[in-house]
Amino acid sequence: MTIALKDNPGWPRLAMMRHVNLAVVVFLALYVAIGLLQPNYFEPAGVMNFLRRAAPLAILAAGQVFVLVSGGFDLSVGSLVTLTVIGGSMLTANDPSNTWWAIGVLYCIGLAVGLINGAVVAYLRTPSIIATLGTLLSVNGVAMMWSGGSPRGYLPENFRMFGRFVFHDVPLVKIFPLGVLVLAVVAVLAWWGLHATVFGRKVFAIGDNARASQLAGVRVDAVRIAAFVISAMAAVTAGIMLGGFGGVSVDVGLGLELQAIAACVVGGVQLMGGRGTVVGAISGALTLTALFTLLTLLGWPQPLKETAQGMILIIAVALGAWRRTRTG
Amino acid sequence: MTSAVETRSARTPRLSVNAPLLLLVVSIALYVVVAVATRQTMMLHVDGIVGLLQRMVGLGIVAIGQTFAIVAGSIDLSVANLISVAAVLASFIMQGRPEMMLPAVAAVLAISAVVGVVNGALISRLKVNPLIATLGVGLVLQGLLSASFTNFAGSVPAEFQAVAYGALGPAPYSVIGLFALALLASFVLRATKFGAHLYAVGGNAEGARLAGIRTGLVTVGAHVVCSLCAGLTGLYLASRLRSGAPWVGRDGVYDLESIAVVVIGGTLLAGGRGGVWGTLAGVLLFAALDASFNMLGVSAYPKLVLRGAIVIAAVAVYTFRSRDLVA
Numbered sequence: 001m002t003i004a005l006k007d008n009p010g011w012p013r014l015a016m017m018r019h020v021n022l023a024v025v026v027f028l029a030l031y032v033a034i035g036l037l038q039p040n041y042f043e044p045a046g047v048m049n050f051l052r053r054a055a056p057l058a059i060l061a062a063g064q065v066f067v068l069v070s071g072g073f074d075l076s077v078g079s080l081v082t083l084t085v086i087g088g089s090m091l092t093a094n095d096p097s098n099t100w101w102a103i104g105v106l107y108c109i110g111l112a113v114g115l116i117n118g119a120v121v122a123y124l125r126t127p128s129i130i131a132t133l134g135t136l137l138s139v140n141g142v143a144m145m146w147s148g149g150s151p152r153g154y155l156p157e158n159f160r161m162f163g164r165f166v167f168h169d170v171p172l173v174k175i176f177p178l179g180v181l182v183l184a185v186v187a188v189l190a191w192w193g194l195h196a197t198v199f200g201r202k203v204f205a206i207g208d209n210a211r212a213s214q215l216a217g218v219r220v221d222a223v224r225i226a227a228f229v230i231s232a233m234a235a236v237t238a239g240i241m242l243g244g245f246g247g248v249s250v251d252v253g254l255g256l257e258l259q260a261i262a263a264c265v266v267g268g269v270q271l272m273g274g275r276g277t278v279v280g281a282i283s284g285a286l287t288l289t290a291l292f293t294l295l296t297l298l299g300w301p302q303p304l305k306e307t308a309q310g311m312i313l314i315i316a317v318a319l320g321a322w323r324r325t326r327t328g
Numbered sequence: 329m330t331s332a333v334e335t336r337s338a339r340t341p342r343l344s345v346n347a348p349l350l351l352l353v354v355s356i357a358l359y360v361v362v363a364v365a366t367r368q369t370m371m372l373h374v375d376g377i378v379g380l381l382q383r384m385v386g387l388g389i390v391a392i393g394q395t396f397a398i399v400a401g402s403i404d405l406s407v408a409n410l411i412s413v414a415a416v417l418a419s420f421i422m423q424g425r426p427e428m429m430l431p432a433v434a435a436v437l438a439i440s441a442v443v444g445v446v447n448g449a450l451i452s453r454l455k456v457n458p459l460i461a462t463l464g465v466g467l468v469l470q471g472l473l474s475a476s477f478t479n480f481a482g483s484v485p486a487e488f489q490a491v492a493y494g495a496l497g498p499a500p501y502s503v504i505g506l507f508a509l510a511l512l513a514s515f516v517l518r519a520t521k522f523g524a525h526l527y528a529v530g531g532n533a534e535g536a537r538l539a540g541i542r543t544g545l546v547t548v549g550a551h552v553v554c555s556l557c558a559g560l561t562g563l564y565l566a567s568r569l570r571s572g573a574p575w576v577g578r579d580g581v582y583d584l585e586s587i588a589v590v591v592i593g594g595t596l597l598a599g600g601r602g603g604v605w606g607t608l609a610g611v612l613l614f615a616a617l618d619a620s621f622n623m624l625g626v627s628a629y630p631k632l633v634l635r636g637a638i639v640i641a642a643v644a645v646y647t648f649r650s651r652d653l654v655a
Contacts, residue, residue, distance in 0.1 A: 071655030073459075124644040125654050127597050129459075133584050134640035141632030149629065210653035220653055258463065271457045273655060307471030314456055314464035321455035 022319070023267040023283035030290035037297045044173040050293070051286075052163075052177040056081075056238040056245075058285035059183060060260035061267070062190040063234020065281040066227040068264050069194065071207040071273025072121060072128035074228060076135040077235035077260060080113055081253030083143040084239025088155050089248040090146055096156040103159070106236050113139060114232030118225030128228075136257070144250060151248045163244020179241055186237060191278040193230070203227055207273025262309060263288050266316040288312070347594035347646070351609035355616040362620040371623060374498050383615035385492075385502045386561055386568075387585055388608060392513045393557025394586040395607045399517070400550035401530035401599025402451060402458040406466035407558040407586060408577035410443055413473050414562020415572030419482040426485040433563060440559030441552050443469070448548030462551075466583070473574045480571040492568035502564060509560075513553075514604045526550055530599025558582075589614055592642040613642070 031050075035042040041050060060077055067074040084106050091102035113135060120131040154160065165178040194200040202223045205213040214220045235253075242252050267284025269276030291312060295305050359380065363371040370376055390407050397404040414436045421432035443465065450461035494501045517523040528536040529546045537543045561582065566572040577583075587597075589610035595602020617638065621631045647654070 120640055120644065121654065123648070124640070125647040125650045125652065126640060126644050127591075127647075127654050130588065130591055130597070130643045131640055133588065134636040134638075134643075136584075136636065137639065138633045138636030141629050141634075141636060144629040144632065206653075207655070210655065214653065224655070262463075265460060271459065301475045303471045303474030305471065306467045306474070310464040310467030310469075310471065313460055313467070314450060314454075317456045317460045317464075318450070318454040321457075325455065 022316075023280055023287050026266075027283055027287040027290055030287060030294055034290060034294050034297060037294070045175050048166075048173055048175055048177055048180060050289070051183065052179040053245075053293075054286050054289035055179045055183040056163075056241045057256070057259055057263060057289060058282045059186050059234050059238045059241070060256060061263040061281040061285040062186055062278055063231040064257075064260040065190070065264050065267075065269055065276050065278055066194060066203055066230045067128070068261070068269050068271060069207045069273055069276045070203045070224055070227040071210065072224070072227070073132060073261065073271075074117065074231040075129065075132040075257045076113060076117060076139055077231060077238075078253040078256035078258075079136045079139040079143065080110060080232060080235040081239040081242060081256055082250060083109065083139050083146075083253075084236050085155070085243040085248055085252045086143045086147045086151050086250070088159055088240065088243050089151055089153065092156050092159055094153070094156060096158045099156055099159045103240060106240065107233065110232040110236035111229060114229035115225060117232065118228035121228070122221035122224045147248075147250070149250070151250065154247050155243045159240070160244035163241040165244075179244075182237065182241065186234065187278065187282055190230075190234075194278050199223065199226065204274060207275075209274075259288060259309070260285070262313050265313060265320075268316075268320060270320070271317075348603075348606040348609040351593065351606070351613050355609070355613045358620055359616040362623050366623045368623050371619070378498060378500060378503070380615055380619050381503045381506075382500055383618055384608070384611045385506050386564060386580065387582065387589065387614065388506045388611045389509060389564065390558050390561040390582050391586040391589045391607045391611055392509055392604055393554035394590050395513070395593075395595055395602065395604055396517075396526065396550045396557075397458075397554040398587070398590050398595050398597065399530050399599060399602050400526045400547055401533060402547055402550060403587065403597075404447065404462045404551060404554045404558075405459060405583045405587075406443065406447060406462040406469065407554065407561075408581065408583040409466040409470040409473070410440060410555055410558040411562040411565065411577030411580070411582055412572070412574050413469050413577075414440060414559045415566040415569070415576050416473060416477050416481050416574055417572070418488075418563050418566040419480070419484050419570075419572040420477070422482060422484050422488060424483045424485050426487045429485065429488050436559050436563055437556060440555040440562075444552035444555030445548055447555065448544075448551035451551070452544035452547040470574070470578070477574050480569075480573045483571045484566050488567050489570060490567075492564060509557075510604050510608055516553075517603060522546070522549060527600055530596075530601075532600070585614070588639045588643075591646075592639070594646065610642075 031041070040046045064074055064077065087106055087109060088102055091105055092098040117128070117132050117135055120126050121128045161178060162182060163179055167176040167178070170176040194203060202213065202218050205218055206220050206223050210220050239253065263284035264276065264281045265271065265284065266287050267280030267282070269280055288309065291308060292305050295308055360372065363369060390411065394404055394407065417439065418432045418436050421435055422428045447462050447465055450456045450465070451458045490501065492502055496504060517526065525536070525541050525546045528539070528541055529543045533543050562577070565576050569576065590602070590607050591597050592613065593602065593606030593610035595606060617635070
């Protein structure tokens with residue numbers, strides 16, 4: 001194995017490309033189909049708007065990929081998105097001057113949730129699917145308690161800017177939503193963290209074989225906790241953005257955790273750890289968003305989107321499994 | 329090194345064997361203490377106890393099925409959606425007519441079995457990760473259901489409502505049914521070849537295969553049992569609500585809660601160890617907590633917060649002494 005690596009240093013990157021390509025190709029095919037139905041999706045403004053709408057899911061996926069590659073799951077992100085939106089509306093109380101410290105507080109809440117998730121898994125040895133299910137329930141409960149159950153209205157305008165603000169008269173693309181800029185920053189940070197740092201190598205190592213990496217001197221617990229914190233921070237970021245998309249409600253984040261995991265899986269991230277890329281996760285999120293957009297354009301009733309999401313999930317994983325058995 | 333070996337051998341068996349009993353004691357103690365402390369001693373009379381047991385039925389049935397899936401080293405996230413499908417289908421076919429009861433039940437069980445076969449085949453044939461396979465199947469089911477029905481569909485006749493509301497003396501049929509099902513499930517797990525194969529496949533799938541067990545069939549069997557139990561829960565809910573709506577399963581969070589009670593009951597999430605009585609004890613704990621929160625007047629949202637913390641704490645009781653690394 002090592003010899004093969006030395007003889008042909010190009011192959012890991014090649015394998016990675018081959019892994020990512022599928023989601024990218026499917027995404028491009030779907031996007032072309034969308035463009036054929038609705039030509040303005042081919043214009044720069046159409047592309048930018050599409051990216052803006054895909055951004056929250058893509059950001060969630062970029063955070064989730066750290067936890068998935070480390071071998072766990074983070075089911076709490078959807079409820080953390082809800083808590084972020086509701087918390088934002090409670091903390092700002094319609095006063096724009098409160099926005100900045102409120103965002104700071106929200107990130108602290110995210111940090112706390114991530115630390116709890118990680119600590120429960122690392123120190124109490126509770127499987128993350130159960131641990132984060134517990135935080136899902138609790139965080140949802142906190143959001144409901146905080147808002148009294150039926151929040152309404154909108155966040156202050158400067159809070160909503162991350163989801164809504166658009167730079168006009170930008171050369172080349174004409175409009176450039178702030179949300180796309182946030183997505184780009186998150187994507188670069190996540191790519192750097194997972195693929196260009198020692199920490200990233202450790203995430204892969206503990207996902208591949210936790211015991212072996214422990215014996216090799218990796219502080220497994222610390223790496224695991226950091227992965228959960230990254231995922232939680234991504235969830236707060238996505239929540240802040242979604243707060244700009246619509247009004248405040250208790251179901252903003254509903255089901256987003258599964259969509260984020262689905263996006264990663266479609267992008268070739270392997271469940272139970274050890275394999276995956278940030279590019280894949282984000283392409284997976286774009287693919288899912290493109291699929292939903294296409295189905296809307298085709299006039300499918302809303303619920304059938306779930307059906308389509310289920311099918312694409314199963315197909316993506318079955319294809320991945322089939323490829324692995326074939327290539328070893 | 330010696331200490332590691334000792335913890336490992338001391339860790340698993342003893343606690344697992346006593347887990348159902350411990351849970352039972354804790355649940356009963358909690359319920360009694362809260363009832364006495366809040367001076368609601370009528371909750372300790374027959375009616376109160378029966379009410380407590382009735383809280384167990386819906387989650388209990390699906391959790392028994394989930395036990396089979398988890399013991400076999402798999403997991404089923406499609407149960408909540410299948411419950412909705414079963415409830416809606418039952419009340420839609422019955423349309424309030426008693427003579428349609430039998431066809432409706434037969435149709436629900438047949439569809440449940442098919443869903444189980446599909447789940448099992450995706451996992452064992454196409455090698456799809458069980459979480460994703462059953463999540464995907466659940467999404468497919470829910471999408472089709474919500475696209476076809478948007479509200480309560482049809483209704484069940486009075487005769488069928490007896491399933492949830494009828495009683496034999498003080499004991500409701502539903503509670504008797506739950507314990508009969510638990511007995512049957514426990515017999516299958518402990519005393520049949522299929523049961524032994526479930527544990528073998530869950531404990532070490534490759535070893536079981538080398539020993540000549542057809543592991544694929546065992547996985548399919550486990551999922552058929554799990555889906556049939558979800559179908560039964562759907563029928564029970566249709567009877568209790570007098571009709572079925574496409575959100576009854578999801579509202580009950582039956583997928584995640586059934587997994588939680590199975591694990592709380594001492595069944596290893598990785599498979600190969602556990603049993604039905606532990607699961608029922610886990611269900612009792614949830615029912616006792618619910619009843620206690622009600623007696624204490626805890627409102628819905630703090631209840632949610634506490635429930636999340638309790639899920640973690642209950643599972644951590646088993647796991648925190650372990651030295652294995654988990655993800």
